[in-house]
Amino acid sequence: MKVTLRVWRQKGPDQPGRFESYEAEVPSTDMSFLELLDTVNEGLIARGSDAIAFDHDCREGICGMCSQVIDGQPHGPDKAAATCQLHMRKFKDGDVITAEPFRAKAFPVVKDLVVDRSALDRVMSCGGFISVNTGAAVDANAVLVPKDDAEKAMDAAACIGCGACVAACPNAAAMLFVGAKVSQFALLPQGGPERARRVLRMRSAMDAEGFGHCSNEAECEAVCPKEVKLSNIARLNREFLRAVLVSPE
Numbered sequence: 001m002k003v004t005l006r007v008w009r010q011k012g013p014d015q016p017g018r019f020e021s022y023e024a025e026v027p028s029t030d031m032s033f034l035e036l037l038d039t040v041n042e043g044l045i046a047r048g049s050d051a052i053a054f055d056h057d058c059r060e061g062i063c064g065m066c067s068q069v070i071d072g073q074p075h076g077p078d079k080a081a082a083t084c085q086l087h088m089r090k091f092k093d094g095d096v097i098t099a100e101p102f103r104a105k106a107f108p109v110v111k112d113l114v115v116d117r118s119a120l121d122r123v124m125s126c127g128g129f130i131s132v133n134t135g136a137a138v139d140a141n142a143v144l145v146p147k148d149d150a151e152k153a154m155d156a157a158a159c160i161g162c163g164a165c166v167a168a169c170p171n172a173a174a175m176l177f178v179g180a181k182v183s184q185f186a187l188l189p190q191g192g193p194e195r196a197r198r199v200l201r202m203r204s205a206m207d208a209e210g211f212g213h214c215s216n217e218a219e220c221e222a223v224c225p226k227e228v229k230l231s232n233i234a235r236l237n238r239e240f241l242r243a244v245l246v247s248p249e
Contacts, residue, residue, distance in 0.1 A: 004021055006020070006098040033068075052112050064161050082225045106174070123177075145189065159181065160226060161177060175236060218230055
């Protein structure tokens, strides 16, 4: 099986970029898209050319670093999967596959397919945590959590912060990401003491980073590798309105 890769090449944040094409031999359709990039890079290095820069770490769909737009879709055509979980069996012999970085003001390109997604970390640092006293661990049954709330909180916490929701949104909004992080704490009693302050600070940080506003396109939910639900955005909006009314900030 042979495919043609159209890959976005850009030497740096302030450099112009362009698509370059590479013919690639696919020895096995069970290999992942990242493994195909590895194969292409081996050939480029052997010829003395600059390898294609792309992010990766766990390659198990956990870390979210491998974010790319494949054929116009964040993480590629496979549903509920990160780029590292996209296998070449999703493509056919002779296909032309386009790979490019996430496009968003808040995600500046570093090089080729690598973007700086530290904006999400800065939003998290403004409230995506629970302040607790150190010491002995609290008994697991000391604070009872309703099963339905626990399951919703766990579903929201599944967000890996890859940024696919931002890349898919026509407004480059981070509402699904922030909604998931706010929800996982708002649904649990442990998140109660900082509830209002958390949502106000995270929403403010989100706007300051240059993310757009949600217009209910639902593209974010469609491309999320962990299938985080749009209902978390609704919960974020409710939490924000509640905080505006009750918070002294």
